[in-house]
Every structure is written in C-alpha cells, then in structure tokens.
Amino acid sequence: MTHPLIIDGLTKRYGDLVALADMTFTVHPGEIFGFVGSNGAGKSTTMRIILGVLAADSGRVLLGDRPIDLEMRRQIGYMPEERGLYPKMKVGEQLRFLAELHGLSTADARDNVERWVARLGIAERIDDNVGDLSLGNQQRAQLAAALVHEPSVLVLDEPFSGLDPVAVDVMSDVLKEKAAEGVPVVFSSHQLDLVQRLCDRVGIITKGSMRALGTVDDLRGRGGVTLHVTGPDTSTRWADGLPGVIDVDYRGADSFLTLDAGADDQQILAAAMSRGPVHRFATSLPHLTDLFREVVSA
Ligand SMILES: Nc1ncnc2c1ncn2[C@@H]1O[C@H](COP(=O)(O)OP(=O)(O)OP(=O)(O)O)[C@@H](O)[C@H]1O
Numbered sequence: 001m002t003h004p005l006i007i008d009g010l011t012k013r014y015g016d017l018v019a020l021a022d023m024t025f026t027v028h029p030g031e032i033f034g035f036v037g038s039n040g041a042g043k044s045t046t047m048r049i050i051l052g053v054l055a056a057d058s059g060r061v062l063l064g065d066r067p068i069d070l071e072m073r074r075q076i077g078y079m080p081e082e083r084g085l086y087p088k089m090k091v092g093e094q095l096r097f098l099a100e101l102h103g104l105s106t107a108d109a110r111d112n113v114e115r116w117v118a119r120l121g122i123a124e125r126i127d128d129n130v131g132d133l134s135l136g137n138q139q140r141a142q143l144a145a146a147l148v149h150e151p152s153v154l155v156l157d158e159p160f161s162g163l164d165p166v167a168v169d170v171m172s173d174v175l176k177e178k179a180a181e182g183v184p185v186v187f188s189s190h191q192l193d194l195v196q197r198l199c200d201r202v203g204i205i206t207k208g209s210m211r212a213l214g215t216v217d218d219l220r221g222r223g224g225v226t227l228h229v230t231g232p233d234t235s236t237r238w239a240d241g242l243p244g245v246i247d248v249d250y251r252g253a254d255s256f257l258t259l260d261a262g263a264d265d266q267q268i269l270a271a272a273m274s275r276g277p278v279h280r281f282a283t284s285l286p287h288l289t290d291l292f293r294e295v296v297s298a
Pocket residue numbers: 014017019037038039040041042043044045046081
C-alpha cells in the first residue's frame with residue numbers, strides 16, 4: 001500500500017542561516033518528482049529531514065494522513081548525498097545486512113540482493129569491498145542499498161551524479177519501474193535534461209522555499225511557446241503585429257516567434273504563406289534549464 005509523501009511547511013535554521021523556509025510539496029504515489037535548485041538551496045536538508053536524519057525546527061512530514069515515524073521511515077529507500085556504505089565491507093554482505101535491518105528474512109534478503117546487483121550490473125563485484133569499486137559502481141551499490149528492502153517510498157539525493165550513460169539508463173528505468181508500481185519517487189539533480197525527460201512533476205527551489213512547481217510541460221509552457229518558421233521573406237517583417245505574437249526574431253530565412261496563449265497558428269501560417277513558400281513551421285517549448293535560470297535569478 002503506497003501513500004503520498006507530504007512535506008508540509010518545513011523550516012530549518014543553521015544559526016543565522018535559513019536553510020529551509022516553509023518548504024512544502026507532495027509526491028504522489030506513482031509519480032517521479034524532480035527536486036531541483038542551486039547549490040545550497042536546501043534539497044539535501046529537506047531529504048535528511050524526510051528521513052529523520054535531521055530534525056526540522058517546524059513543519060511536518062506525512063505519509064498519507066499520518067506523520068511519519070520511525071517504523072514508517074523503514075519503508076523509505078534513501079540514497080544520501082554523502083553516501084553511506086562502509087568502504088571496508090563486501091558489497092553483498094553489506095546489502096544483505098541492510099535488507100535484514102529493514103526486517104527481511106535471511107532468505108528474502110539474499111534473493112533481493114542477488115536480484116538487485118544483477119539488475120544494476122554489479123553482480124560480479126558482490127564479493128569486493130565497496131571501497132575497491134569505481135565511484136560509479138559504488139553509486140550503483142548505493143542504489144541497490146536503497147532498493148533492497150522493496151521500499152514503498154524512494155528519496156534519492158543526486159542519484160545520477162557521476163554515472164556513465166549506461167548506468168543513467170539503468171537508474172532511469174529502475175525509477176520508472178518503481179513509480180509504475182505506485183511508489184512515490186523524489187530525487188534531486190542538477191542534470192536538468194534528465195529531469196525534463198524523466199519527471200512527471202518538478203519543483204524548483206531557491207533559498208529554502210518552493211518557487212515553481214508543476215508538470216514539466218506546465219513549467220516549460222510558462223516560458224512561452226516559440227514558433228520557428230522558415231521561408232517567408234524576413235525583410236518584410238511578416239509576423240509583426242499578428243495577434244498573440246509577443247516577439248519576433250528575424251534571422252536570414254528564419255523567423256522565431258514568441259507566442260502567448262491567444263496566438264492562432266493557422267492565422268500565422270496564412271500570413272507566412274502570403275509572403276512565399278513555407279519550408280518549416282514548428283513550435284517548441286523552452287528547455288527546463290531556461291526556466292530554471294529564470295526562476296533562480298528572479
Ligand atoms: N550542518 C550544517 N551546518 C551549517 N549549515 C549547513 C549545514 N548543512 C547545510 N547547511 C547550509 O544549509 C543550506 C542548504 O544546504 P543543502 O545541503 O540542503 O543544499 P542543497 O540544495 O542540497 O545543495 P547542493 O546542490 O549543493 O547539494 C546551505 O547554505 C548549506 O551551506
């Protein structure tokens with residue numbers, strides 16, 4: 001049974017520094033939520049509070065309608081930013097130990113470990129000490145540690161940093177699979193192309209508060225749609241003054257129009273065709289990175 005993970009009004013100070021100021025968001029069952037923000041914005045602090053590694057000054061974390069307690073936290077799969085595996089312990093031993101610590105029987109722990117190390121491509125390293133693995137493989141082991149007890153919530157602090165492209169694909173597939181099982185998944189990342197590709201919803205935080213929150217398309221749509229038209233004679237400034245056209249950048253044979261919600265694409269197409277043949281007529285949304293820059297610099 002999965003429940004939404006609700007972060008409700010968290011505040012946290014370190015001395016004079018306000019690390020979190022009314023941090024609020026919900027991660028729904030089956031949703032991949034991307035938690036993004038500049039360095040020092042408060043992502044790790046929020047995740048540590050969710051896990052109970054750190055106490056908030058005020059605010060609550062709930063699973064469904066219940067404030068999260070120690071027992072409920074055992075259902076969370078967590079990948080801490082500072083990584084937490086013992087370098088001098090063997091990968092397999094350590095994962096089995098963690099699985100049993102979360103209440104699995106010895107047999108289930110062994111089965112789960114075998115399954116996850118195979119899935120994450122580190123089966124042949126199971127008898128190596130964690131500290132002898134490459135950094136990317138340590139990260140795969142760390143993900144296995146977050147998954148080995150079949151958690152019903154996933155909270156991952158920068159799980160993609162330092163992974164090679166194959167490992168990024170494996171990690172992405174695993175997160176999608178867990179979400180498809182109904183698990184709420186939240187991860188932080190500075191890799192916005194990945195966030196854009198993978199997440200159902202994204203929260204952009206600055207200075208400890210949520211500044212923009214929505215589906216990837218919602219957020220990208222806030223920046224306005226761009227229409228790229230190739231063909232019409234740009235010297236005529238053919239798109240100037242058309243309804244819904246906020247701005248036009250004419251470059252050689254190309255015209256880039258910034259549109260608002262009221263723009264009528266058929267009217268624009270007719271205007272373009274009246275000035276010659278149209279070879280390209282395509283809309284695009286801004287990249288999440290553009291929106292991120294806008295939000296953090298506001
Ligand atoms: N133990 C601590 N003592 C004092 N200040 C801290 C402590 N931990 C974090 N901070 C400060 O709290 C703020 C939020 O830090 P946090 O690690 O949550 O940010 P983050 O969004 O995870 O950043 P990054 O993307 O760089 O990992 C930062 O200004 C940081 O310097």
